Amino acid sequence: MAEITLRVNSSEHKVSVAPDTPLLWVLRDTLALTGTKFGCGAGLCGACTVHLDGAAIRSCSMPVSQASGKNITTIEGLSANALHALQQAWIAEQVPQCGYCQTGQIMAAAALLAKSPHPSDDQITQAMNGNLCRCGTYDRIRRAIHRAAGGSQ
Amino acid sequence: MSSLSRRQFLSVGAAAGAGLVIGFYLPHGSHEAKDVFAPNAYLKIATDGQITVVVARSEMGQGVRTSLPMILAEELEADWQQIAIEQAGASTLYGDQTTGGSASVRTTWDPMRRAGAAAREMLISAAALQWGVPRSSCKAQNSAIIHSDSNRRLTYGQLASKAAGLPIPTDPPLKQAKDYQIVGKPIPRLDVPAKVDGKAEYGIDFRLAGMKYAVLARCPVVGGKVANFDDKDAKKIAGVSYVGKVGDSAIAVVADSVWGAMEGRRVLNIQWDEGPNASLNSAAIYDSLKKAAAGKAAILYSVGDVSKVQGRRIDATYQLPFMAHAPMEPGNCAAQFRGSSCELWAPTQVPQDVRDSVAQALAISADEVKVNVTLMGGGFGRRLEHDYGVEAALVSKAVNTPVKVIWTREDDMRNSTYRPASYHHLSAVLDGAGWPVAFSHRIVSPSISGQKGTPGDGGIDPDLKDEAGLVYSMPNVLLEYVDLQTPVPLGWMRSVYALQAGFASESFIDELANAARKDPLDYRLHLLAKDEDIRYFDTIWRTSRMRGVLQLAADKAGWGKPLRTGHYHGIACFACFSSYVAEVVEISMDNNQPRVHRVVAAIDCGQVVNPNILEQQIQGGVVYALTNAMRAQITIDKGRVVQGNFDDYAPVRMNEAPVVEAYVVPSSEAPTGAGEPPVPPLAPALCNAMYVATKKRIRSLPLLT
Numbered sequence: 001m002a003e004i005t006l007r008v009n010s011s012e013h014k015v016s017v018a019p020d021t022p023l024l025w026v027l028r029d030t031l032a033l034t035g036t037k038f039g040c041g042a043g044l045c046g047a048c049t050v051h052l053d054g055a056a057i058r059s060c061s062m063p064v065s066q067a068s069g070k071n072i073t074t075i076e077g078l079s080a081n082a083l084h085a086l087q088q089a090w091i092a093e094q095v096p097q098c099g100y101c102q103t104g105q106i107m108a109a110a111a112l113l114a115k116s117p118h119p120s121d122d123q124i125t126q127a128m129n130g131n132l133c134r135c136g137t138y139d140r141i142r143r144a145i146h147r148a149a150g151g152s153q
Numbered sequence: 154m155s156s157l158s159r160r161q162f163l164s165v166g167a168a169a170g171a172g173l174v175i176g177f178y179l180p181h182g183s184h185e186a187k188d189v190f191a192p193n194a195y196l197k198i199a200t201d202g203q204i205t206v207v208v209a210r211s212e213m214g215q216g217v218r219t220s221l222p223m224i225l226a227e228e229l230e231a232d233w234q235q236i237a238i239e240q241a242g243a244s245t246l247y248g249d250q251t252t253g254g255s256a257s258v259r260t261t262w263d264p265m266r267r268a269g270a271a272a273r274e275m276l277i278s279a280a281a282l283q284w285g286v287p288r289s290s291c292k293a294q295n296s297a298i299i300h301s302d303s304n305r306r307l308t309y310g311q312l313a314s315k316a317a318g319l320p321i322p323t324d325p326p327l328k329q330a331k332d333y334q335i336v337g338k339p340i341p342r343l344d345v346p347a348k349v350d351g352k353a354e355y356g357i358d359f360r361l362a363g364m365k366y367a368v369l370a371r372c373p374v375v376g377g378k379v380a381n382f383d384d385k386d387a388k389k390i391a392g393v394s395y396v397g398k399v400g401d402s403a404i405a406v407v408a409d410s411v412w413g414a415m416e417g418r419r420v421l422n423i424q425w426d427e428g429p430n431a432s433l434n435s436a437a438i439y440d441s442l443k444k445a446a447a448g449k450a451a452i453l454y455s456v457g458d459v460s461k462v463q464g465r466r467i468d469a470t471y472q473l474p475f476m477a478h479a480p481m482e483p484g485n486c487a488a489q490f491r492g493s494s495c496e497l498w499a500p501t502q503v504p505q506d507v508r509d510s511v512a513q514a515l516a517i518s519a520d521e522v523k524v525n526v527t528l529m530g531g532g533f534g535r536r537l538e539h540d541y542g543v544e545a546a547l548v549s550k551a552v553n554t555p556v557k558v559i560w561t562r563e564d565d566m567r568n569s570t571y572r573p574a575s576y577h578h579l580s581a582v583l584d585g586a587g588w589p590v591a592f593s594h595r596i597v598s599p600s601i602s603g604q605k606g607t608p609g610d611g612g613i614d615p616d617l618k619d620e621a622g623l624v625y626s627m628p629n630v631l632l633e634y635v636d637l638q639t640p641v642p643l644g645w646m647r648s649v650y651a652l653q654a655g656f657a658s659e660s661f662i663d664e665l666a667n668a669a670r671k672d673p674l675d676y677r678l679h680l681l682a683k684d685e686d687i688r689y690f691d692t693i694w695r696t697s698r699m700r701g702v703l704q705l706a707a708d709k710a711g712w713g714k715p716l717r718t719g720h721y722h723g724i725a726c727f728a729c730f731s732s733y734v735a736e737v738v739e740i741s742m743d744n745n746q747p748r749v750h751r752v753v754a755a756i757d758c759g760q761v762v763n764p765n766i767l768e769q770q771i772q773g774g775v776v777y778a779l780t781n782a783m784r785a786q787i788t789i790d791k792g793r794v795v796q797g798n799f800d801d802y803a804p805v806r807m808n809e810a811p812v813v814e815a816y817v818v819p820s821s822e823a824p825t826g827a828g829e830p831p832v833p834p835l836a837p838a839l840c841n842a843m844y845v846a847t848k849k850r851i852r853s854l855p856l857l858t
Contacts, residue, residue: 001391018391018412025412029366034358035351037530038411039481040562044799047481075351087349094341097769098214099348100355100481100530128807132799134481134531135214136776137769138810 004068008033009077019065024048026064027074035075035103039132046131049104050074056111058130075103078110086110089148097135105131109145118149195246196225196272197239202296202310204231207239209247210257211502212344213480213532214773215828216766217257219342221265223762224258227335228269228328230293231309238343243504243524252502253537253645254619255730255826258762262824270325272316279316280307330760330821339765344528356500356527357485361555364487365394365407367548368414368559371568372402374427374792375640379404383422393417395552405548411559430640430792435574438789439472442576442637446470446597450633451613453596453621454689457629462591464582467668471579471657472853475787476572477565477802478646482530484560488545490553494521499542500529507542514543515550522546533777534645538570566802567794570644571787573599577657582629587669588679591629594658596621598650600636601643612636620651620729622689623658624699625680641789647777648832651729655833656782656840656854659725663841664850673841674707674724694728698757701818702726702735706755709816710737717741720750723842725834730826732758733818736775736834738811740842746857747843749779749811754831756815759822767827771815774831779811780804782836786855 002019005012008031015030022041027033027050036059039047043061050059051073059067078084083091086106096102105128112119112127119127124145133141195207206222218238226236241247273293280298281288284305292299296309330337347353372378382404384396392413399405406417487498488511495515501507504524512519529536541558549556560568575598582591600614609615613634623632646652666676681700686693703726707713712722719741726735739751752775761767784803788795796802840851 017410018416021410021412025410028358029410029412032360033351034354034360037355037481038357038483038559040799042562042798042800045481045562078350083350090349091341091345094345094765094769096214096342096345096348097216097773098481098529098531099344099353102348103351106349125808130806132481132804132806134479134533134777134804135769136773136805136810136813138776138805138807139772139812140769141807 004064006068006072008072009074017064020063022060023062023064023067024059027059033074033076037100037104046108047101047104049107049131051107051111054111054114056108075107084110085148089144093140093144093147095137095140095144097137101131101133105133105141113149119145196268198309198313200310200313202235202308203237204235205237205239207241209241209250211252211526211529213252213502213529215770216342216763218344219340220258220762220766221261223335223340224262224265225269227333228266229273232296233335233340235296240526242526243508250505253534255829258824259731259826266327267325270327271322274322274325275316275319276309276312278319279312283307283315336762340763342766353528355482355530356498357482357559359487359498359527361487361489364555364557365409365552366411366414366559367405367407367556368418368561369399369403369405369544370418370421370423371564372425373567374425375430375433375642377428378402378426380424380426386420386422387417390417390420396421397551399544399547407548407552407556427792433640433792434790435788438574438639442574442597445635445637446576446578446595448635450595450635451611453613453617453632453634455631459591459593459629459631462582462629464584464590466580466582467665468580469661469664469852471577471660473575473653473656474854475574475641476646476781476785477569477787478533478535479565479802479804480531480533480535483562483565484541485558486541486545487555487557488549489555490546490549493517495546496523497542497545498525498527500527500536501542502532502536503539507539510539510543511546515546533647535569537645563797566797570642572646573601573643575653579657579661581665583665583669587671589627589665592627593631595633595635596654597635597637598653599639599643601645603636604638604643616645616649618690620649621654622692622694622728624687624694624696624728626683626685626696627680648729648829651727651829651833652781655727656836659727659834659837660840663844674712677703677726692731698733699726699728702733702755702757705816705818706735706737706753709814710753712737721842721846723838723845725838725841727833729833730829732756732825732827732830734830734834736838738838738842740839740846742846747839749839752811753814755818756830757818757820758827759820759824761817762824767817768815770827771831772813775813775835776805776810778832778835782839782854782856784855784857
């Protein structure tokens with residue numbers, strides 16, 4: 001066990017966990033931020049995607065000790081007040097079916113738009129390819145990203 | 154359900170004084186006289202106007218928490234904005250609550266309509282009484298009753314208490330489809346907002362005060378048991394509070410956190426008694442399936458006599474592997490054992506079966522087991538099993554604490570139930586013009602229901618009755634089934650046997666068209682040209698409806714028109730769960746591998762409740778089926794499942810996902826299945842396109858190994 005300070009969604013949290021605990025489980029079990037999902041535990045599906053200093057990472061494969069001192073953003077903190085443009089687009093395009101992977105999908109898309117505000121189809125595929133969806137919503141995810149971006153350039 | 158409890162239920166609703174509570178009961182089917190009071194719907198209207206529709210099916214992504222309330226709201230003449238839903242847990246009020254078989258809309262369509270209509274009629278009566286005017290001068294509209302002669306209006310909320318005291322009409326008039334305001338509209342799903350901001354609570358997210366977490370080490374060999382275990386190291390892991398056997402073949406590690414339980418399991422030292430299947434492997438299973446094809450078969454369908462037909466004979470065999478459902482949310486269930494009772498929070502497609510299995514496992518009465526149904530991160534049939542619930546209940550009892558059992562992805566891949574592997578022998582005789590005058594298809598596959606102890610009449614797995622028909626008009630047809638048992642655990646996976654039956658028969662029809670040097674679309678249309686009703690068990694398949702979807706998909710895809718250089722079309726159609734689907738797949742070949750660019754699907758599933766949700770089901774079905782066709786394969790070696798995670802069981806990702814266009818043949822028939830019927834045509838349409846591209850026929854799946 002170790003005392004670790006985490007900065008999650010702009011708030012500081014002191015947690016007492018084994019330092020090799022994956023960030024995912026600290027977010028979910030210790031901080032009750034369950035919007036971040038467990039899918040594979042091996043960085044293969046993207047359901048656990050969060051931002052670490054703005055970059056999309058797989059929280060299931062990152063020891064919590066490595067996240068200390070960084071800015072962690074989860075789906076719960078993606079947008080301070082109103083919904084993020086991507087969340088609005090996800091609703092407009094009616095993307096989710098079961099919805100389980102969608103918070104991870106949105107976090108991956110948000111990291112993409114932060115870097116490339118008007119991504120091409122290829123850029124979208126590249127950024128989103130690590131995020132699995134068993135309900136097959138890929139087509140609508142692509143449309144929602146374009147919608148949130150106000151079209152590609 | 155007894156009549157007493159039904160009456161109690163009704164009187165509680167009326168006496169509560171909070172509004173109108175309607176439990177509307179109809180016989181579940183005239184042949185089921187023993188259960189004539191099985192209720193079919195449940196509705197609450199509060200005095201503040203809030204309308205709550207209870208959804209007695211499980212939401213696993215297919216949209217029942219929106220589509221089922223739409224059906225009721227339509228007849229109720231409700232303002233959709235006032236609709237809220239309540240998820241039913243395991244109950245005795247709703248008949249069979251199983252969510253599967255693409256049946257949620259088709260089995261609740263009638264009762265939900267009647268429940269809404271009955272409430273509407275009671276609200277009209279309440280208003281007419283209040284105003285002292287004839288019922289016929291009152292009209293229901295937008296959650297209110299209107300008397301236009303006097304320009305008066307009372308809302309449902311205002312009328313709720315009065316309506317609650319009125320008799321329930323037994324045969325309320327139903328609306329005509331032309332008057333629908335809600336059904337048939339692409340209304341946004343009620344569950345979507347919570348699925349984009351992290352607030353949606355799935356089974357894995359549910360938490361109780363003081364709850365502990367458990368992961369189980371299960372014997373990797375099918376049918377094996379725990380011989381010995383040493384928990385010394387496991388108990389050294391911080392937070393691990395308990396290690397103990399669950400049944401004969403698993404050991405639970407309980408900890409304060411999921412990670413602690415996983416770490417405890419990692420260092421657990423177990424000797425397994427691998428049992429009789431320690432040398433089981435896929436090659437031997439395929440071999441036995443092939444051998445069984447020469448054995449005794451049960452007849453699924455027979456017309457004419459295929460054995461007497463002479464002519465040009467064509468034979469082919471097809472083979473499909475075991476597959477895993479692999480929903481995104483791994484298995485889990487929370488349970489709280491309380492001495493003589495148990496409550497569960499289960500992501501399940503079968504709350505009543507979970508209730509009964511848990512009662513049996515704990516040796517308590519089913520009345521003492523409460524099952525709450527959570528949202529599910531996919532199901533695809535995997536959550537038709539009761540294993541998660543039983544494990545959670547047993548562990549909670551063992552530690553006398555609320556417990557959540559969580560499966561890892563590897564657990565889900567290796568200790569699951571699987572789509573059965575199958576072997577198919579097809580044979581046809583062509584006449585001089587190349588048309589099939591005899592067609593036979595022998596399906597060899599382990600029976601899922603048989604393995605679960607309910608083999609069905611004549612050894613025919615009951616699922617085959619929904620999933621293995623043939624809608625072509627031919628003079629001599631023989632469809633047969635051979636059940637070959639396997640120790641590999643079997644489960645119902647999206648479209649079940651229709652995937653295997655559709656792949657084999659729709660690939661083979663393509664082979665026949667090629668042998669006859671005819672266009673595959675024309676060939677199929679010729680076999681559907683005559684209007685014919687084909688009775689296959691309880692379903693009447695209509696050639697006209699299959700013709701409709703085939704023509705629509707072909708037209709929208711531009712069948713027969715020039716494609717981009719290097720692009721090829723393939724087509725297939727199949728009918729299952731009482732619906733008809735045709736798909737045209739457009740591919741190119743890259744390094745001997747197909748790249749699917751576009752899939753045009755057409756469905757005839759009767760009256761459409763929500764076109765947005767239907768399109769999702771078609772898009773999702775196609776992508777799910779593409780994974781099945783390309784790579785989904787569970788192999789067995791030394792009695793163990795080889796695959797473990799999304800690297801060696803690799804679903805389609807965005808880079809492989811085609812554009813899917815969904816079209817609907819308009820229909821006023823009652824709604825039929827939508828979740829599964831889009832799955833079967835994809836693999837044969839894809840392989841038929843590959844044949845055009847390569848002149849090589851694919852007769853076994855997966856395509857890529």
